[in-house]
Every structure is written in structure tokens, then in C-alpha cells.
Amino acid sequence: MADFITYSFIGLAIGCIYALIALGFAIIYKASEVINFAQGELLLVGAYVASYAMYTWRLAFPLALLVAIAVTVAIGLLFERFALRRMIGRPVFSIVMITIGLDVLLRTGVTVRLGATQFLNAATPFGSVSQVRLGGVVFNDIDITIIAATLVCCAALFLFFNRTRYGLAMRATALDQEAALAVGIDVRTVYAMAWGLAGAVAAIGGVLLAARQGSGGFDVGLGQSALLAFPAIILGGLDSIPGAVVGGVLIGLTYGYASGYELRVSWLGAGFETVAPYLVMLVVLLVRPYGLFGSRKVERV
Amino acid sequence: MLLVQDLEVSYGNAVTAIRGVSLEVPDGAVVALLGANGAGKSTMLRAITGLLGIHNARITCGSISFDGRRIDGLNAAQIVRRGISQVLEGRRLFADLTVEENLRSGALAARGSSAEQRRAYDRVLELFPLLRERRDTHAGYLSGGEQQMLAMGRGLMASPRLLLLDEPSLGLAPLMVQRIRDIIAEIHAGGTAVLLVEQSAQMALSVADTGYVLETGRVVLAQSAAELLRNELVRHFYLGLTEGEQASKVATLRQHRPQRRWA
Numbered sequence: 001m002a003d004f005i006t007y008s009f010i011g012l013a014i015g016c017i018y019a020l021i022a023l024g025f026a027i028i029y030k031a032s033e034v035i036n037f038a039q040g041e042l043l044l045v046g047a048y049v050a051s052y053a054m055y056t057w058r059l060a061f062p063l064a065l066l067v068a069i070a071v072t073v074a075i076g077l078l079f080e081r082f083a084l085r086r087m088i089g090r091p092v093f094s095i096v097m098i099t100i101g102l103d104v105l106l107r108t109g110v111t112v113r114l115g116a117t118q119f120l121n122a123a124t125p126f127g128s129v130s131q132v133r134l135g136g137v138v139f140n141d142i143d144i145t146i147i148a149a150t151l152v153c154c155a156a157l158f159l160f161f162n163r164t165r166y167g168l169a170m171r172a173t174a175l176d177q178e179a180a181l182a183v184g185i186d187v188r189t190v191y192a193m194a195w196g197l198a199g200a201v202a203a204i205g206g207v208l209l210a211a212r213q214g215s216g217g218f219d220v221g222l223g224q225s226a227l228l229a230f231p232a233i234i235l236g237g238l239d240s241i242p243g244a245v246v247g248g249v250l251i252g253l254t255y256g257y258a259s260g261y262e263l264r265v266s267w268l269g270a271g272f273e274t275v276a277p278y279l280v281m282l283v284v285l286l287v288r289p290y291g292l293f294g295s296r297k298v299e300r301v
Numbered sequence: 302m303l304l305v306q307d308l309e310v311s312y313g314n315a316v317t318a319i320r321g322v323s324l325e326v327p328d329g330a331v332v333a334l335l336g337a338n339g340a341g342k343s344t345m346l347r348a349i350t351g352l353l354g355i356h357n358a359r360i361t362c363g364s365i366s367f368d369g370r371r372i373d374g375l376n377a378a379q380i381v382r383r384g385i386s387q388v389l390e391g392r393r394l395f396a397d398l399t400v401e402e403n404l405r406s407g408a409l410a411a412r413g414s415s416a417e418q419r420r421a422y423d424r425v426l427e428l429f430p431l432l433r434e435r436r437d438t439h440a441g442y443l444s445g446g447e448q449q450m451l452a453m454g455r456g457l458m459a460s461p462r463l464l465l466l467d468e469p470s471l472g473l474a475p476l477m478v479q480r481i482r483d484i485i486a487e488i489h490a491g492g493t494a495v496l497l498v499e500q501s502a503q504m505a506l507s508v509a510d511t512g513y514v515l516e517t518g519r520v521v522l523a524q525s526a527a528e529l530l531r532n533e534l535v536r537h538f539y540l541g542l543t544e545g546e547q548a549s550k551v552a553t554l555r556q557h558r559p560q561r562r563w564a
Contacts, residue, residue, distance in 0.1 A: 089355065165409055172395045172406045179393040181352055184381025184410025184459060 002136045007260035013143035015252020016150035020205035021229035022244035024198040030174045030239045031194035033092055037099045040226025041106035046072045046203030047210035047222055048110050050123035061125045069203040076199030080192050111220050119217040122210035146208045154245055166193060231281035237294020251277040302328045302494055303463055309362035310348050318344040320518040331495045333505035335539055336515035342498040343390055346465050350387040351377040381410040386461035390468045392452040396441030400432055403440050403451055407458030425454040446477035463494045470501045482508050502539035506530050
């Protein structure tokens with residue numbers, strides 16, 4: 001039982017990181033139907049900047065996190081303003097290709113600063129890895145932090161989308177772009193906000209993901225781990241923000257159980273935890289091809 | 302107030318949808334724009350409200366001005382702020398948003414103070430009392446008539462001085478068409494000018510002061526509503542009214558029509 005709770009908790013924490021990564025994808029997809037392949041590298045940049053600010057500039061963790069958020073938000077906004085705005089109305093495929101370009105650019109940028117194999121200490125609010133014991137069950141501080149941070153992010157996004165005029169403009173634009181234009185919503189502002197928000201959640205996700213990598217720190221491969229969130233996004237439905245969170249948590253739990261119980265089902269071989277999320281995704285897609293919360297697109301011919 | 306001069310619009314550099322149209326909506330007037338499918342009515346409205354871009358169309362010639370200032374070249378949001386709102390064909394509500402949220406989305410571009418916005422909101426609920434009861438309903442669950450009312454209400458939330466309506470009676474039961482007509486008259490009485498695009502010429506001409514008949518991108522008739530109601534071409538082709546003795550006249554009209562079209 002204690003094992004089960006531990007695995008659930010670890011799974012939940014991993015799932016929360018996936019949820020944060022998936023949120024970034026979902027926000028941009030919802031606004032503009034573009035899958036942002038640079039989201040993973042935005043995470044890397046966030047983690048890198050936070051770490052740099054904390055250990056080179058000697059900033060406190062909250063300040064370092066803020067600096068990281070500011071940088072990724074700025075990258076998102078600049079990219080939207082100078083690369084994507086010219087592409088409005090062009091085929092989505094071309095825009096997706098440009099995001100792949102940004103992905104390469106960001107990864108190369110960090111590699112030049114950091115080196116291809118260099119490990120960097122992750123910015124973390126804790127001096128060292130510490131744990132909380134509760135009735136024989138062990139909880140890592142960083143996992144608790146991740147879950148709390150994700151809850152705060154989700155609550156903030158919920159309030160933004162449902163209680164502010166900008167949130168309303170974004171939801172309206174996602175539903176019907178022409179109608180949004182007709183009521184006078186500035187669609188370019190909506191795109192910019194989507195990229196800004198995606199940048200912000202990427203920095204938070206990146207810092208937490210790096211901090212969870214353990215004492216070895218992180219390297220430029222961090223961005224690739226965003227791809228682990230892909231089953232979460234597909235599972236939840238690409239254009240659904242609650243779906244991103246639920247999908248992330250489901251995939252995280254799957255990962256947690258698969259890696260936890262792996263030794264008991266050793267006939268499956270090692271590394272089953274990397275396959276399990278995709279299996280869950282496949283099964284869900286067989287039943288619900290649009291994901292758990294994705295909107296069904298009906299195309300009449 | 303609104304003045305369109307020698308307007309030409311083409312889609313994708315290939316199809317010219319509007320070929321030199323001039324029209325005018327005087328201050329506080331109701332003007333009807335009639336015509337068959339594909340005559341260019343919706344394109345006219347798109348040109349006025351800056352929505353040509355997303356349809357891959359553009360103005361190739363002519364000008365549009367509002368209160369003496371050019372508005373062609375402004376983007377859709379700027380045009381709404383100048384005081385022109387459009388209710389798109391097919392209502393185009395935000396189906397997953399509530400009635401209340403749809404109305405608030407209509408005020409997103411409004412420049413006025415919160416007191417003015419409050420007044421606009423109260424006025425919309427006064428015009429459409431039904432929307433008050435259904436405030437928390439998702440717009441997608443409303444009936445066709447209710448959706449049309451909500452779409453018009455959303456358009457009025459920005460307190461426009463000119464409201465463009467694209468086929469407000471489309472797909473509605475006759476009784477509901479009558480109600481929409483009365484509401485247009487009420488909006489007009491409140492001092493808002495209306496440019497009304499309609500296939501139902503009967504309804505449009507009963508509420509309009511003047512009317513234009515569009516055929517394949519050209520204005521073929523521009524007269525007062527009363528004159529248009531008497532016009533035989535309009536009576537036959539747009540009102541479907543052909544009295545027995547006029548049957549032979551109509552035969553000649555039919556022959557005339559192609560010439561008018563290609564004139």
C-alpha cells in the first residue's frame with residue numbers, strides 16, 4: 001500500500017510537469033491551430049536562464065524564476081510578432097515548420113552557451129534534496145512543490161480565461177475567428193497573448209522539470225523530454241486546456257506505476273515505463289479519436 | 302454617413318465580385334441591399350467592415366468612407382471602434398460561450414466608459430428581454446430565432462451608429478421573421494442606421510427607406526423602398542409576385558434580364 005501511494009505521488013508529480021508542458025501546446029493550438037514544436041526548447045531556455053540567474057547572478061530562487069519567465073515570454077512575443085504575424089492566413093503547415101526552425105535556433109543558442117554535454121545545476125528552491133516522511137511513505141519536497149505550482153498555474157489560467165476580458169477574447173477567437181474579428185477583437189493581440197502565456201508556463205515547467213532531474217543537473221537534452229508530454233496532449237485533446245491537465249496527470253500516473261511496478265513484471269523487460277504512456281494513448285484514441293476533451297470537428301462535404 | 306464609391310473587390314486576384322458599386326447610407330436610415338445568391342451582397346458588407354482579408358479578397362478600386370473619413374484600409378477592430386458593427390450571416394455565435402459571455406464579447410472593442418457600456422448592455426436586454434432569462438445558457442442551445450436576437454444584441458453591444466445585418470431572417474419561421482423586422486424598426490427608431498442585406502425582399506423593403514438591387518456585382522436598381530415595391534422587376538424576381546395580366550410583361554422582362562446583367 002505504501003508503495004502504491006509513493007508511486008501515485010511520483011506519478012502525479014511527473015503528470016503535473018507533463019500538464020504544464022501540455023498547457024503550453026494547448027494554449028497555442030487553441031488560439032491558432034498551430035502545434036508549437038519549439039515548446040520543448042522554451043522549457044530548456046527557461047531552465048537555463050533560471051539556473052544562470054541563480055548561480056551566476058546569485059539571485060534568490062523566486063527572482064531567478066521571474067527572470068526565466070520574463071525571457072521565455074519575451075521570446076514567445078518576439079517570435080509571434082516578427083515571424084508568425086507575417087504568416088497569418090498562410091497554410092498551417094508552413095507555420096508549423098517555422099516553429100521547428102525556432103526549436104533548432106533555441107537549442108543551438110543554449111548549446112553554444114552551455115556546451116553539448118555540459119551539465120548545469122538546476123535552479124531549485126531547496127538547498128539539497130529533502131524528503132517528508134508520513135506513515136512510512138516518502139514524499140520528495142520537489143514533487144510537492146511541482147504539484148502545488150501546477151495547481152497555482154491552473155487556477156491562475158482558469159481565472160484568466162473565465163474572468164478577464166482578454167481571456168474572453170481568446171476563447172471567442174478560438175471558437176470562431178471571423179466572428180471574433182466582426183465584433184472587433186484584435187486577433188493579433190490574441191495570438192500574442194497565447195505565445196506569451198505559453199512562454200510563461202514553459203519557463204515554470206522547465207525549471208521544475210530540471211529541478212526534478214536530481215543532483216546531476218540537466219543538459220541540453222532537457223528540451224527533448226517535452227516530447228514525453230506528447231501522449232498527454234493527444235490524450236487530452238489538442239485544443240482543450242482542461243484536457244491538457246487531465247491528459248498530463250493520466251500519463252504521469254501511468255509512467256509512475258509502470259516504473260514502480262516494473263520489477264514485479266520483469267518478464268516485460270526493462271524500460272516499459274517509456275512505452276506505457278503511448279499504450280494508454282493508443283487505447284484512448286481507439287475509443288475517442290479526438291482525445292478525452294478535444295472538440296469533434298465535423299467537416300461537411 | 303456611409304459612402305461607398307466605385308468599389309471593386311476581387312477574390313484571390315481572379316474573381317471580381319464587386320464591379321464598381323456606389324451606395325450611400327444616410328444618417329439614421331435603413332437601407333436594404335437585395336440580390337440573388339452570389340450577387341455580391343456579403344462581399345459588400347465584408348468590404349465595409351474590413352473582413353475581406355480572411356476571405357483572401359481585397360479592394361482593388363474605389364473608396365469607403367464613414368463620416369467623411371476613409372475607412373477602407375483600417376482593420377476590423379478599428380472599424381468597430383469607429384461605430385460600425387456587423388452581424389454575420391448564419392449568426393456565428395460563440396456556441397460554447399454563454400449568452401452573457403457572447404454579449405460581453407460584443408463590447409470588447411468598445412471604447413466607451415463602463416457607464417456607457419452598462420447602458421448599451423441594458424438597452425440590448427430591453428430590446429431582447431428573452432436574453433435576460435437565458436443569460437447563463439450556452440449560445441449553441443438557443444433556438445434559431447433566439448440565436449439571431451443574440452447575434453444582433455452582440456452587434457449592438459459596441460453601441461454602433463451603423464449596424465450591418467447579413468440575412469437576419471435566414472432559416473426563421475415567418476412569425477420570427479416578423480419579429481426580427483419589428484426589432485430592426487426599433488433599432489432604427491433608437492437612432493442607429495441599418496444596412497440590411499436580405500433575400501427576403503418583402504421583409505427588407507417593409508422596413509427600409511431606400512434599397513439597392515445588386516446583380517453579379519453591379520447595382521442595377523437604386524430607389525426608395527416604396528418605388529422598389531412597385532417595380533416590376535423586383536416584384537417578379539425578388540417578391541415572387543406576378544399578377545395574371547402581367548404574365549406577358551414578365552416574359553419580356555425575362556428577355557431583358559440578361560441584357561441588364563451584362564450592360
